[in-house]
Amino acid sequence: MNNLPTENNDLTQSIAQIIEQARKQVKQTVNSAMVQCYWDIGRLLVEDEQQGQQRAEYGKYVLQNLSERLTTMYGKGFDISNLRNMRQFYLAFPIRDTLCRELSWSHYRRLIRVEDPSARQWYLQETIEQNWSVRALDRQISVLYYERLLASQNKSVVAQEAEEKTEVLKETVQDYLRDPYILDFLNLQDKTYQESNVEQAIINNLQQFLLELGKGFAFVERQKRIRFGDEDFYIDLVFYNFKLKCFLLIDLKIGKLKHQDIGQMDTYVRLYDEQFKGEDDNPTIGLVLCSEKSEAIAKYSVLADRKQIFSAKYLPYLPTELQLQQQIEKVRALNNV
Known part of the structure; x- marks a missing residue:
């Protein structure tokens, strides 16, 4: 095998690159579909909750019942905790068009735990631009990257950020x-x-x-x-x-x-x-x-x-x-x- 002609090695490498690219595209497609799916589930949960006038027992009864049914039908991934994440996902990103197909569900699951909308939007943008892994994103949030950046800026820039909450710095x-x-x-x-x-x-x-x-x-x-x-x-x-x-x-x-x-x-x-x-x-x-x-x-x-x-x-x-x-x-x- 190690003595294959050079042209065969080149051909193998070319085919391998095509396969890897196809696998990457499939992974991105599946990931994008999963994110969209969870967003839609979150939307339905919020809409159903609102129709029930935000009943206090909603999270205790409806989600428990829904989790049991979905788990029976589709297996893991639909426990109460994950359903709550999907609900929070929709609340944090209520506009579908703002979702980025390159980011995984794990990225979004970390982002929705950022309470400040301005900080959340900034971390989202930086994750896209810098191609942060989930681990890198988690570290930057944990060490208050956004807050330290604001603290390092002069008064006029911080004041502008306060006035224009959704604008990237x-x-x-x-x-x-x-x-x-x-x-x-x-x-x-x-x-x-x-x-x-x-x-x-x-x-x-x-x-x-x-x-x-x-x-x-x-x-x-x-x-x-x-x-x-x-x-x-x-x-x-x-x-x-x-x-x-x-x-x-x-x-x-x-x-x-x-x-x-x-x-x-x-x-x-x-x-x-x-x-x-x-x-x-x-x-x-x-x-x-x-x-x-x-x-x-x-x-x-x-x-x-x-x-x-x-x-x-x-x-x-x-x-x-x-x-x-x-x-x-x-x-x-x-x-x-």
């Missing part, structure tokens, strides 16, 4: 940065770790870090050397964002943010623009990623201008939702939102 630099960053996947359990340990852990978990970093980012280089006069400087991490069309420089810091950290990053950005930025690239962005921020430095430094230099806190562990919400509120207060 405008794509500015702030849309691509967040605060804090959750780096629990780096497994930095030892409190004595150094900046070099954080950098190496990021490289070892680059795919997950890119997901946490946000949309449109690609890794470029670590310990990028830039020269100024007779001195060499080394930038911890360099990324490029294809949507913003600019480089992102990241400097990792252990401990509290200092004035010299901001000054150093400002120097890095200026030198990088001078030496590496292409004619079609937008100005480089600098991000100081630290384990502890300083409100005074954020207020009385170039960070207050929020143009090209930013700082953000990273958490080496997955906080509780309450702890994360408190972090977000601190960022909002710092930004006078």
